[in-house]
Amino acid sequence: MGADFGLLSLILWFPLIGIILLFFIDRKKNITIKTIALIVTLIDFFLSLYLLYFFNPNVPSFQFVEKKNWIPFLNSYYHLGVDGISILFIPLATLTTLLCILISWYSIKEKVKEFYLALLFTNIAMVGVFLALDLLLFYFFWEAILIPMYLIIGIWGGPRRIYSTLKFFLYTFFGSVFLLIAIIYIYHLHGTFDYQLLISKNYSFAVEKLLFLGFLLAFAVKVPMWPVHTWLPDAHTEAPTAGSVILAGILIKMGGYGMVRFLLPLFPNASQYFIPLILILSVIAIVYAGLACLWQDDLKRLIAYSSVSHMGFVTLGIFSLNPVAIKGAILQMINHGIVTGALFMCVGVIYDRTHTRAINYYGGLASTFPLYAAFFMVFTLASIGLPGTNGFIGEFLILLGTFLSNKVMAALAASGVIIGAAYMLYLYKRVFFEKPKSHLYGLEPMKLAELAAIIPMVFFVFLIGLYPKYFLDLMTSSVNQVLLYFQ
Amino acid sequence: MFLQLNFQQIFSEIFIIIGASLLFLIDRFVKFRSYAFIFTLFLLLFLIVALFLTPFGKFTNSFSVDFYSATIKLFLYVGTLFIVFVFYHFLKNHPPLNYGEIYGLVLFSLLGAIIAVSALDLVTMYLGIELLSIPVYFLIAANGRYLKASPEGALKYFIVGCLSSVFFWLAIGVFYYLFGTFDLKNIFLNLNTVSQKGILLFGLLALLTAFSIKMALVPFHMWGPDAYQAAPIPVTAFLAGIVKLAALSALVKVLVIAFSPLRFDLPNFLIPIVLLTILIGNVLAIKQDDLIRMLAYSSIAHAGYAFLGILSAEFYGYAFAIYYMVVYLFTITGTFAILSYFCQVNRAYLSIPNLSGLSKALPSISLFLLIFLFSLAGVPPTAGFMAKFYVFLSLVKGQQVLVGILALLFSVIGAYPYLRVLKIMYMDPLPQTPRKASYGLSFIIPTYFTVFIVIILGLFPNLIAEFIQKTLFLYLSLLYFHF
Numbered sequence: 001m002g003a004d005f006g007l008l009s010l011i012l013w014f015p016l017i018g019i020i021l022l023f024f025i026d027r028k029k030n031i032t033i034k035t036i037a038l039i040v041t042l043i044d045f046f047l048s049l050y051l052l053y054f055f056n057p058n059v060p061s062f063q064f065v066e067k068k069n070w071i072p073f074l075n076s077y078y079h080l081g082v083d084g085i086s087i088l089f090i091p092l093a094t095l096t097t098l099l100c101i102l103i104s105w106y107s108i109k110e111k112v113k114e115f116y117l118a119l120l121f122t123n124i125a126m127v128g129v130f131l132a133l134d135l136l137l138f139y140f141f142w143e144a145i146l147i148p149m150y151l152i153i154g155i156w157g158g159p160r161r162i163y164s165t166l167k168f169f170l171y172t173f174f175g176s177v178f179l180l181i182a183i184i185y186i187y188h189l190h191g192t193f194d195y196q197l198l199i200s201k202n203y204s205f206a207v208e209k210l211l212f213l214g215f216l217l218a219f220a221v222k223v224p225m226w227p228v229h230t231w232l233p234d235a236h237t238e239a240p241t242a243g244s245v246i247l248a249g250i251l252i253k254m255g256g257y258g259m260v261r262f263l264l265p266l267f268p269n270a271s272q273y274f275i276p277l278i279l280i281l282s283v284i285a286i287v288y289a290g291l292a293c294l295w296q297d298d299l300k301r302l303i304a305y306s307s308v309s310h311m312g313f314v315t316l317g318i319f320s321l322n323p324v325a326i327k328g329a330i331l332q333m334i335n336h337g338i339v340t341g342a343l344f345m346c347v348g349v350i351y352d353r354t355h356t357r358a359i360n361y362y363g364g365l366a367s368t369f370p371l372y373a374a375f376f377m378v379f380t381l382a383s384i385g386l387p388g389t390n391g392f393i394g395e396f397l398i399l400l401g402t403f404l405s406n407k408v409m410a411a412l413a414a415s416g417v418i419i420g421a422a423y424m425l426y427l428y429k430r431v432f433f434e435k436p437k438s439h440l441y442g443l444e445p446m447k448l449a450e451l452a453a454i455i456p457m458v459f460f461v462f463l464i465g466l467y468p469k470y471f472l473d474l475m476t477s478s479v480n481q482v483l484l485y486f487q
Numbered sequence: 488m489f490l491q492l493n494f495q496q497i498f499s500e501i502f503i504i505i506g507a508s509l510l511f512l513i514d515r516f517v518k519f520r521s522y523a524f525i526f527t528l529f530l531l532l533f534l535i536v537a538l539f540l541t542p543f544g545k546f547t548n549s550f551s552v553d554f555y556s557a558t559i560k561l562f563l564y565v566g567t568l569f570i571v572f573v574f575y576h577f578l579k580n581h582p583p584l585n586y587g588e589i590y591g592l593v594l595f596s597l598l599g600a601i602i603a604v605s606a607l608d609l610v611t612m613y614l615g616i617e618l619l620s621i622p623v624y625f626l627i628a629a630n631g632r633y634l635k636a637s638p639e640g641a642l643k644y645f646i647v648g649c650l651s652s653v654f655f656w657l658a659i660g661v662f663y664y665l666f667g668t669f670d671l672k673n674i675f676l677n678l679n680t681v682s683q684k685g686i687l688l689f690g691l692l693a694l695l696t697a698f699s700i701k702m703a704l705v706p707f708h709m710w711g712p713d714a715y716q717a718a719p720i721p722v723t724a725f726l727a728g729i730v731k732l733a734a735l736s737a738l739v740k741v742l743v744i745a746f747s748p749l750r751f752d753l754p755n756f757l758i759p760i761v762l763l764t765i766l767i768g769n770v771l772a773i774k775q776d777d778l779i780r781m782l783a784y785s786s787i788a789h790a791g792y793a794f795l796g797i798l799s800a801e802f803y804g805y806a807f808a809i810y811y812m813v814v815y816l817f818t819i820t821g822t823f824a825i826l827s828y829f830c831q832v833n834r835a836y837l838s839i840p841n842l843s844g845l846s847k848a849l850p851s852i853s854l855f856l857l858i859f860l861f862s863l864a865g866v867p868p869t870a871g872f873m874a875k876f877y878v879f880l881s882l883v884k885g886q887q888v889l890v891g892i893l894a895l896l897f898s899v900i901g902a903y904p905y906l907r908v909l910k911i912m913y914m915d916p917l918p919q920t921p922r923k924a925s926y927g928l929s930f931i932i933p934t935y936f937t938v939f940i941v942i943i944l945g946l947f948p949n950l951i952a953e954f955i956q957k958t959l960f961l962y963l964s965l966l967y968f969h970f
Contacts, residue, residue: 027850071949073956074880111847114854136876144867147857150906154914162914166906173866173902177895180876184883184891 007051008064008080011090012127014044015097015120022120027113037116038101041123045094048127055087060477062133062196070137076193079134084478085260088334088471089130089253096249096341097123099456100242103345105449107241107352108156115156118148119242126250130257135183135193142218142254143176149243149251156240158357164231164238171231175221182214186266199265199485205273212270215263216278222255225278225315226285229308236304237357241348244300248307249341253333256314260326260482264318268485271319278319283412285312290419294426299347299357302427303340306383309416310336316413317398321486325401326479327472332394334471335464339382339391342457346376349450353443359427364436369443373432375454380428382461384421390464496546499537500598506530507594514587523587524575527594531568538564548670549611555962556605558955559736559809563604566728566816567597569933573721573820576929577827583632584719592622593725600733604740608669609659612737616655616701619733620648623726627718640710640717647710651700654693661690672966674745688752694741695757701734702790705764715783720830723779724823727786728816735793735812739805742797743963750800757798758890764791765894769901778826778837781904782819785863788901789815795878795894799885802963806956807877813951814862814874814944821937822859824930825852832924839908844917853912855938860905862941865898870944877952 018040025032056063062081070078082090097119108115125148128141146169154165187193190201203211221228232252236244264271289308296302310332317329349372350365351357366373382389385396395417403410446454464471494501510523517523538560545551574593578585599618606612628641663669665687666677681687696707703711715723742750768788775781793815796808829836832849836842846853862871875898882891944951 070947071953073949073953111850114846114850140867140872143872147861147866150909151913154910162910165914166903166910169906170899170903174896174899177892177899180879181883181888181892181895184876184880185888187880188883 006066007047007054008066008082008131011044011047011051011094012080012124012131014047015040015123018120019117022113022117025113030112033113033116034101034105037120038098040120041094041098041101044123045091045098048091048094051082052087052091055082055474057084057474058477060084060481065133070134074136074187074193075191076136077134078137079194080131081133082131083481084475085330085482086130086257087474088330089250089257090127092253092334092337093126093130093250094123095456096246096337097126099341099345099453100245102449102453103245103348104240104242106447107348111155114151115242118151119246122148122152122246126246126254129254133195135186135195135198137193139176139180139183142179143173145251145254146172149246152243152246153235153239157238157243158240159238160234161238164234167231168235171228172221175218175228178214179218182211185211185214195262203267205269208267208270209273212263212267212274215258215267216274219255219258219263220281222258223252223311223315224255224308225281226288226308226312227281229285229289232308233301233304236307236344237298237300241344241351244304244344244348245341248303248344249337252307252311253337256311256318256329256333259315259318260330264321264482265485271321272486275319275321278315279406279409282312282316282319283409283416285309286316286413286416287419290416290423293423294419297359299351299359299427299431300344301357302359302423303343303347306420306423307336307340309420310340310383313395313398313413313416316402316409320398320402320405321483322401322405323476323479323483324404325398326482327475328394328397328401330475330479331390331464331468331471332398335382335390335394338457338460338464339379342379342454342461343376343383345450345454345457346372346379349446349454350443354440359430362431362437362440363434364432365440366432368436368440371446375458376432377428378458378461380424382465384424385417388462388465390461390468393465393468491545491547493544493546496541496544496552497550499534499541500601502530502533502537503594503598503601507591507598510587510591510594514591517587520582520585521575523590524571524578526587527571527590528568530594531564531571535561535564535568545607549608550602550605551607552605553962554958554965555736555740556601558958559604559732560601562813562816563597563600563729563733566732566820567593567725569817569820569824569937570721570724570729572929572933573724573824573827576824576927576933577719577721577830579929580827580831581633581719584629589626589629592626596620596622596626596725597729600729603733603737606737606740607671609662609671609741610669612741613652613655613659616734616737617652619730620644620651620701623722623730624648626722626725627714630717630719630722633719634717636713637717640714643710644714647700647707650707651697654697654700658690658694658697661686661693665690671741671745675747678746678748687749691746691749691753692756695738695753698734698738699760702731702794703787704760704790704794705767705787706760708764708767708787711787712780712783715786716777716779720779720823720827723783724820727782727819727823731786731790731793732809732812732816735790736809739797739809739959743802743805743959744966747802754798754800754885754887757794758887761791761794761798762890762893762897764788764794765897765901769897769904772901772904773907775904776839778829778839778842778908781839781908782822785901785904786819788897789863792875792878792894792898795882795890798887798890799878799881801881801885802959803956804878804881804885806959807874807881807952809959810952810955811874811878813955814870814941817937817940817944818859818862818871821855821934821941822863824933824937825856825859828852828924828926828930832921836921839911842908842912843915844912845921846913847917848920852934855934856912857909858938858941860909862945864902864905866902868942868945870941870948873945873948873952877948
């Protein structure tokens with residue numbers, strides 16, 4: 001197992017080496033800066049694969065646990081661990097950062113050093129969120145991610161980037177306030193931040209409901225659930241490609257992860273009590289955001305709204321409270337990170353060439369830019385959930401599980417699949433088919449770094465789509481463990 | 488009554504007096520302008536060393552060297568040390584102000600701070616607070632060469648300072664009427680004998696008013712922005728950091744020694760004041776275009792956050808209030824060191840819109856300012872977050888959950904002014920490249936050290952927080968349980 005040699009700390013803090021190195025490099029040496037960032041994240045990704053390899057899926061509890069004193073006075077520990085719920089997010093986070101560096105290779109031209117510093121910092125915070133088993137440590141990473149994301153959206157984003165980044169920051173900061181108060185209150189009641197101790201503690205029902213709402217508000221803003229989703233279309237749309245990919249790939253997964261990790265085990269009674277509320281909000285998100293997609297005339301905005309719709313499936317699956325749906329929801333988060341991240345990368349590729357995201361600017365790209373059209377097709381179909389792609393597995397499991405516990409909601413949510421097919425295919429038709437527009441001829445072919453960023457995503461789309469058993473087996477025992485709290 | 492005079496307890500204070508007086512005496516005869524800085528620097532280093540050598544004990548019954556005063560003194564010395572570097576950097580670039588008297592006034596003010604936190608009776612504490620304030624009036628007015636409004640700001644501070652003294656005397660009078668003593672410990676011992684609780688609370692209210700004027704709490708905050716803006720930059724740092732820390736520590740000392748049984752009555756009238764302080768400070772900071780004025784309003788809000796610890800009515804809430812002020816002291820010192828650099832490059836940079844795109848021209852300084860501002864906003868991994876966390880933790884422990892939620896919501900508003908500065912620095916275009924100005928050690932030492940402290944305290948907050956908290960407990964237990 002190698003539990004004692006601090007693999008989790010190594011994965012978590014490895015990007016720090018890159019950050020320190022970058023500080024000492026002249027800001028004019030762009031190539032050196034990019035190479036260092038690339039190598040550091042590549043090694044970090046391999047370390048996380050190593051972790052995945054040695055992870056034992058049959059153990060429901062935490063593995064590779066590290067526990068050291070952090071703030072002894074508060075009884076707070078530097079406490080890390082992975083289980084079946086979090087294990088897949090670690091490689092996803094490191095992979096996303098790695099691919100973000102590749103996809104930004106040509107598109108980020110100014111303040112290069114700051115950009116890669118921010119990306120590496122984001123990497124630490126993202127991995128930290130998924131590893132932390134101490135509520136204070138979790139909150140620490142949860143909030144720390146705001147700093148680099150604020151800068152990434154605000155400095156390298158599109159025309160309305162400043163409005164978007166302020167909205168993003170203040171929205172999520174607002175949500176987190178309630179999480180902080182809830183965490184402090186839990187500490188006040190039980191005198192510990194330790195997740196493993198807290199799951200066995202009970203609360204009076206009134207307190208539990210309030211704590212649940214405090215956590216839920218923070219997670220719902222991040223996910224984002226309807227009606228607190230309005231920051232997301234702005235932030236996604238205006239962020240640079242790498243920012244959109246991180247937002248779609250990891251940041252909004254933190255909310256869903258938090259729900260599985262904290263809401264269900266810590267507050268089972270309140271979770272049960274609030275099921276109708278969350279299911280209704282999820283279905284509204286699925287249908288409303290899906291319909292909103294049909295109206296969009298901006299490529300990124302459309303994909304952003306589709307994120308809201310897809311994340312509606314995730315929250316629906318989580319609060320269906322049966323193993324199939326929860327496993328589907330976790331897998332769907334991974335899928336969504338891959339597929340939507342890849343779609344944003346694709347949009348970034350074309351945006352770098354044409355400098356517009358307006359859908360009606362495009363048309364007939366399939367004949368003028370065929371390789372690109374093929375990639376986009378794969379991700380479109382995966383987003384719709386075509387059998388054989390990863391999207392199918394996730395959505396199918398969620399709907400199946402939801403049907404077992406709530407037939408009406410499952411039926412309503414299933415309409416979201418149809419809407420999804422409608423908006424994605426309509427988008428594909430508008431951008432890639434029809435008569436090619438004259439200004440779309442002679443686009444620069446895809447560059448090596450872009451291909452290197454997108455091809456792994458294609459690989460994972462089919463890997464999860466064709467052989468989901470490996471990924472589902474990883475989480476089975478841990479998910480069953482979570483559901484034990486509901487019996 | 489026999490008075491025991493232990494001069495060994497106050498030899499460092501005597502050194503401060505001699506040193507500061509010497510600066511006043513010889514300043515006109517020394518051609519080498521940096522002498523005063525070097526002299527002050529070595530004096531402060533000597534004081535820090537002397538701190539560890541001075542035995543604990545009392546000089547008369549009203550001045551003591553003990554755990555509490557030694558701890559606070561350490562922070563005051565270290566903070567002043569950094570601020571003195573900022574003074575040197577600032578004065579070097581503003582020769583008309585570059586006189587040894589400036590350092591002399593700083594030393595006298597520091598002496599006042601030390602007396603205030605070491606005092607064991609109310610009159611000595613009053614003298615300390617006055618000595619803390621009076622040199623600052625002059626220091627603010629010293630800026631008159633550069634800013635016409637400077638004497639106005641000083642006069643405003645002077646007048647509210649007088650008001651503060653009036654309230655302080657009122658409080659002392661009331662307590663003398665009730666207890667027949669000025670001594671903090673005797674007040675505590677006689678507290679149960681008082682039948683007129685209304686008058687007692689009135690005296691306490693007057694005392695809190697006196698201190699809230701010094702800390703610029705609402706509704707006595709109006710002088711703050713004017714005085715901050717009027718003062719030379721390092722004086723503003725001194726005013727925001729050292730003066731507030733000293734005043735808060737003195738207040739905590741009075742509250743824990745003399746009035747600890749009354750601590751549950753304090754929230755009744757403090758809650759609206761503190762919440763309004765946070766809200767008004769944060770809201771008014773939003774629209775400010777002047778960087779110092781924005782920081783002045785944010786400083787009002789930060790004093791409010793520190794007072795949340797006192798609202799908690801728990802002893803470690805008091806300790807964390809001091810911790811909050813210590814973190815704020817380091818953060819604001821670093822911020823003002825950077826402001827002093829801006830001043831050196833171009834005075835126009837003190838206006839927020841003029842900072843546009845500055846991160847491109849001054850990347851590392853912008854990064855430092857970013858760290859400081861995020862620390863002020865309270866975002867991890869900076870010290871500001873942990874300081875806020877401790878304060879809110881003590882609030883929840885003290886059963887003031889609703890106050891905590893409101894204060895945290897106000898801190899969301901409070902994040903905006905800092906984000907705005909960062910937005911302008913990082914996200915707006917750079918109109919023209921500013922001329923380069925050399926850094927110099929006097930800039931590097933305060934900024935690099937404070938950045939380091941802010942990050943280290945963000946990652947390992949227990950280094951100082953636990954130290955202060957243990958100090959307070961140890962101090963109280965030694966004070967009351969060894970007789």
